[in-house]
Amino acid sequence: xxxxxxxxxxxxxxxxxxxxxxxxxxxxxxxxxxxxxxxxxxxxxxxxxxxxxxxxxxxxxxxxxxxxxxxxxxxxxxxxxxxxxxxxxxxxxxxxxxxxxxxxxxxxxxxxxxxxxxxxxxxxxxxxxxxxxxxxxxxxxxxxxxxxxxxxxxxxxxxxxxxxxxxxxxxxxxxxxxxxxxxxxxxxxxxxxxxxxxxxxxxxxxxxxxxxxxxxxxxxxxxxxxxxxxxxxxxxxxxxxxxxxxxxxxxxxxxxxxxxxxxxxxxxxxxxxxxxxxxxxxxxxxxxxxxxxxxxxxxxxxxxxxxxxxxx
Numbered sequence: 001x002x003x004x005x006x007x008x009x010x011x012x013x014x015x016x017x018x019x020x021x022x023x024x025x026x027x028x029x030x031x032x033x034x035x036x037x038x039x040x041x042x043x044x045x046x047x048x049x050x051x052x053x054x055x056x057x058x059x060x061x062x063x064x065x066x067x068x069x070x071x072x073x074x075x076x077x078x079x080x081x082x083x084x085x086x087x088x089x090x091x092x093x094x095x096x097x098x099x100x101x102x103x104x105x106x107x108x109x110x111x112x113x114x115x116x117x118x119x120x121x122x123x124x125x126x127x128x129x130x131x132x133x134x135x136x137x138x139x140x141x142x143x144x145x146x147x148x149x150x151x152x153x154x155x156x157x158x159x160x161x162x163x164x165x166x167x168x169x170x171x172x173x174x175x176x177x178x179x180x181x182x183x184x185x186x187x188x189x190x191x192x193x194x195x196x197x198x199x200x201x202x203x204x205x206x207x208x209x210x211x212x213x214x215x216x217x218x219x220x221x222x223x224x225x226x227x228x229x230x231x232x233x234x235x236x237x238x239x240x241x242x243x244x245x246x247x248x249x250x251x252x253x254x255x256x257x258x259x260x261x262x263x264x265x266x267x268x269x270x271x272x273x274x275x276x277x278x279x280x281x282x283x284x285x286x287x288x289x290x291x292x293x294x295x296x297x298x299x300x301x302x303x304x305x306x307x308x309x310x311x312x
Contacts, residue, residue, distance in 0.1 A: 016288055017189055023101070024064030029056045035190030036160055036298075042102030049106045061103075070100060136297040141308045142251035147184040148303070159186035160298065162305060163249035164284055167200060169207035170242035176200045185246070185284040187296075187305070193278050194287045201279025204244065205230055208275060211242045221272060226262070229274040236271060246286070253307065259290050 017034040023043065030043050031054075044051045046060040061067040147161040161184035167174050180197040196204065212218045212232055223231045241257035261273040276289045297306040 016192065023059055024061070025066040026064075028059045028064070030059065031056065033190055036187050040102055041100075042104050044107055045103045045105065047105070051104070051107055136295055136306045136308060138295075138308055138310070141306055142253070143304050143306050144248040144251040146303050146305065159188060159285075160305070161186050162286075164246060165249060166247040167196070167204060168245040168247065169204060170211045172207065173247075174200075174203045174207055176203050181284055183282065183284070185248070185286055188285045188287045189291065191285075191287050192289050193276050194290045195278045195280050195283050195285040197284055198279045198281055200284075201277065204277065205275070205279075208242060215240070223264075223266070223272060223274055226274045229262075229276070231272055231274040233270050233272050238271075241273070251307070253286075253290075253294070254309070255290050259292055 018031050019034055020029060020031050022028060023030050032041075032043075044054065044058050046058050046062070048058055051058055144162055147163055164181040164185035166181075167176065177199045180200045208230060209220070212220070215238070217235050217238065219233045221231050221233045223229065241261065243257060244255040244260050246253045246255065257273075260276065262276050263271070263273050265271055293310060294307050295310045299306055
């Protein structure tokens with residue numbers, strides 16, 4: 001099958017990145033969540049058993065002259081729990097034929113502009129992938145390799161993963177138990193908050209608590225909207241927020257205060273910040289909130305990730 005290349009502009013629709021395309025003939029506008037951790041590309045469609053509310057009309061295959069069903073013997077057919085579809089036209093400034101996507105008829109999600117998922121993971125089920133013509137230009141570009149299988153040296157199937165070697169908070173490297181980063185750190189642009197392994201998460205929480213304890217005018221608080229998050233009240237003129245650095249093999253990604261905390265104001269007009277990280281067992285994922293204002297280049301030819309800070 002020949003490679004089909006198109007440019008798709010990304011929009012930040014908090015808390016996710018999205019891109020708009022058209023599906024079918026005539027084209028139905030579809031807003032895809034740009035997801036580097038999901039292998040399957042799919043959209044909601046009619047008739048729908050349960051669809052979450054979306055801004056655009058739900059795709060109706062009966063109204064598309066270019067729609068056709070996939071063959072049951074196709075190697076992707078077994079991965080979808082509904083009929084798999086093949087549309088003759090997906091439009092984004094250009095027209096492409098025979099693009100495979102899944103149909104969602106019983107879906108759960110938050111209401112919003114998004115209607116579908118773009119599956120870009122390193123997986124044989126993914127029918128879309130990153131192009132070879134992208135270039136990252138500028139200063140302070142850092143490079144780190146994707147994790148590979150030990151014997152075959154091939155990229156891990158599923159999520160793109162990096163070799164996370166450590167974490168620093170406010171300039172201090174944290175003592176984190178050995179094995180906390182086993183399995184690497186996945187790149188996930190389909191969910192908002194990053195996840196770090198529970199022991200590493202506790203070390204980050206303790207380091208941030210220790211940092212803020214030196215300021216008498218900073219008080220820990222419980223925010224009803226974010227009851228599980230570490231939150232603090234701070235005076236209006238306070239600017240000394242800590243940063244966090246994720247140390248990857250050969251590269252350091254600095255997560256500054258705007259990528260580390262959510263800033264807000266409560267009903268009493270008091271300023272507060274809440275840490276935007278989650279802790280889970282045996283899981284490390286770099287997600288959208290911490291990827292904001294970075295340009296990331298997936299260099300599949302050289303099996304590397306390049307990144308640089310930018311004011312996006």
